[in-house]
Amino acid sequence: MSNESAVLQRDLRHTYPRAVSAEGHYIVDSEGMRYFDASGGAAISCLGHCQEDVLRALLEQARRLDFAHTAFFSNAAVEELADFLCSRAPSGLTHAYFSCGGSEAMEAAFKIAHQYFQERGEGSTRRWIIAREQSYHGNTLGALSFGNNGARRVPYSSILLQQDKVESCVSSWVSACDLYRGLNSGESHSDYTARLASELEDKIKELGAENVIAFAAETVSGSTLGAMPPTAGYWQAMREVCDRHGILLILDEVMCGSGRTGYLFACQEDGISPDLLAMSKGLGGGVQPIGATLVASHIVEAMRAGSGVLRHGHSFMSHPIICATALATQRVIEEQDLLTKVRADGEALQGMLSDGLQTRARLAAHIGDIRGRGLLRAVELVADKASKRPFPVELCLYKRVRECALAQGLICYPGAGNADGVSGDHILLAPPFTMTSSDMDFLVSKLYDSLEQVFSELDIF
Numbered sequence: 001m002s003n004e005s006a007v008l009q010r011d012l013r014h015t016y017p018r019a020v021s022a023e024g025h026y027i028v029d030s031e032g033m034r035y036f037d038a039s040g041g042a043a044i045s046c047l048g049h050c051q052e053d054v055l056r057a058l059l060e061q062a063r064r065l066d067f068a069h070t071a072f073f074s075n076a077a078v079e080e081l082a083d084f085l086c087s088r089a090p091s092g093l094t095h096a097y098f099s100c101g102g103s104e105a106m107e108a109a110f111k112i113a114h115q116y117f118q119e120r121g122e123g124s125t126r127r128w129i130i131a132r133e134q135s136y137h138g139n140t141l142g143a144l145s146f147g148n149n150g151a152r153r154v155p156y157s158s159i160l161l162q163q164d165k166v167e168s169c170v171s172s173w174v175s176a177c178d179l180y181r182g183l184n185s186g187e188s189h190s191d192y193t194a195r196l197a198s199e200l201e202d203k204i205k206e207l208g209a210e211n212v213i214a215f216a217a218e219t220v221s222g223s224t225l226g227a228m229p230p231t232a233g234y235w236q237a238m239r240e241v242c243d244r245h246g247i248l249l250i251l252d253e254v255m256c257g258s259g260r261t262g263y264l265f266a267c268q269e270d271g272i273s274p275d276l277l278a279m280s281k282g283l284g285g286g287v288q289p290i291g292a293t294l295v296a297s298h299i300v301e302a303m304r305a306g307s308g309v310l311r312h313g314h315s316f317m318s319h320p321i322i323c324a325t326a327l328a329t330q331r332v333i334e335e336q337d338l339l340t341k342v343r344a345d346g347e348a349l350q351g352m353l354s355d356g357l358q359t360r361a362r363l364a365a366h367i368g369d370i371r372g373r374g375l376l377r378a379v380e381l382v383a384d385k386a387s388k389r390p391f392p393v394e395l396c397l398y399k400r401v402r403e404c405a406l407a408q409g410l411i412c413y414p415g416a417g418n419a420d421g422v423s424g425d426h427i428l429l430a431p432p433f434t435m436t437s438s439d440m441d442f443l444v445s446k447l448y449d450s451l452e453q454v455f456s457e458l459d460i461f
């Protein structure tokens with residue numbers, strides 16, 4: 001037997017430490033090293049790890065009913081979770097479909113949107129999904145086709161849906177709402193919002209409204225742009241454009257939803273309701289893999305009046321153990337009023353990230369932006385602050401920061417490509433909702449120590 005792992009790991013040249021246990025906010029490896037999970041992996045472990053109430057619910061459900069296929073049965077756990085979410089959801093979202101992850105939740109949203117127009121007899125022309133540059137909606141071929149994450153799309157470009165080869169247009173993507181790089185100097189937020197709304201309107205007209213299914217976007221941009229919140233009026237403006245042209249609005253809250261921004265549904269802060277909304281990551285806190293697609297009543301009614309069936313489905317949809325675990329996770333968040341804490345801690349973390357730079361002048365010169373909502377925050381690294389010039393891609397800065405922080409006992413989620421799809425490094429932070437103030441001190445100091453170490457090693461200072 002070779003010592004080599006038989007697991008097809010993400011990086012085949014890298015030997016990963018082996019996680020053997022988890023306690024609260026820490027993961028422990030086989031050498032006994034403890035890591036503070038300041039990003040919940042990828043914004044997943046919202047209650048930290050091994051939360052007792054959640055584990056109890058999982059075990060109780062497993063003992064009572066492990067699995068019952070949806071071709072034959074519904075089950076109590078899925079019914080309760082659907083009631084929990086729909087009774088708290090933005091108005092109009094009345095039904096929920098449960099899958100096993102974010103990509104599945106978004107695939108379902110795209111397919112249900114498509115089915116809606118089929119049921120209404122408009123299916124023959126409607127085929128475009130308008131999405132945004134610098135977006136990510138998942139790694140399955142459909143979700144990857146509609147999203148715009150350059151690094152993830154390029155290796156598959158020959159087999160993606162031909163979303164970027166619209167006959168008379170350059171693409172079916174519109175600009176992201178990017179307050180760091182997209183806002184023109186001297187432009188007000190409301191003018192910027194109006195500019196983005198008219199860009200969407202122009203794109204719909206260019207494609208022909210009768211050919212468009214939906215506009216899809218992350219309510220708060222996640223790992224591609226790096227925790228980028230929209231302008232105050234952005235979502236109202238986009239909702240109005242969609243309504244004016246009779247197309248659906250799909251919100252991807254896979255990363256920013258489930259309480260991460262301080263609201264169960266991130267769009268509640270923006271005061272709008274989408275037609276479809278995808279959730280995942282924090283919904284089950286990582287204890288079980290779950291995706292959810294919430295659907296507006298008018299879509300469900302069109303399906304009921306038409307074919308009467310959901311044409312999409314998977315073997316593990318509505319899985320009782322997964323749903324019971326997610327329900328327990330969400331109940332803990334509600335019973336402990338953690339969303340209020342997330343909003344307060346988010347502001348505190350933002351302040352500490354800014355204040356922490358006061359004594360680190362050399363580092364401050366390379367921090368272009370600190371942003372986010374609730375406990376979804378990002379620190380953007382730049383070679384030159386005035387011009388916002390990113391570091392050269394070849395440095396692989398984000399990977400070096402991830403490794404250096406890990407060696408110091410901090411799990412954070414660095415990413416690249418926020419400037420143009422390839423370059424532009426940021427560190428995403430998504431700490432547990434239950435984080436203490438000493439956890440927050442540890443997070444900020446370890447993060448900045450790691451950045452300083454990497455910058456010194458690369459002679460950037």
Ligand SMILES: Cc1ncc(COP(=O)(O)O)c(C=O)c1O
Pocket residue numbers: 042101102103104106136137138139218222223252253254255256280281
């Ligand atoms: C906004 C967004 N949508 C979709 C996905 C895909 O989710 P998954 O990795 O669970 O398939 C992700 C994952 O990071 C995401 O951040």
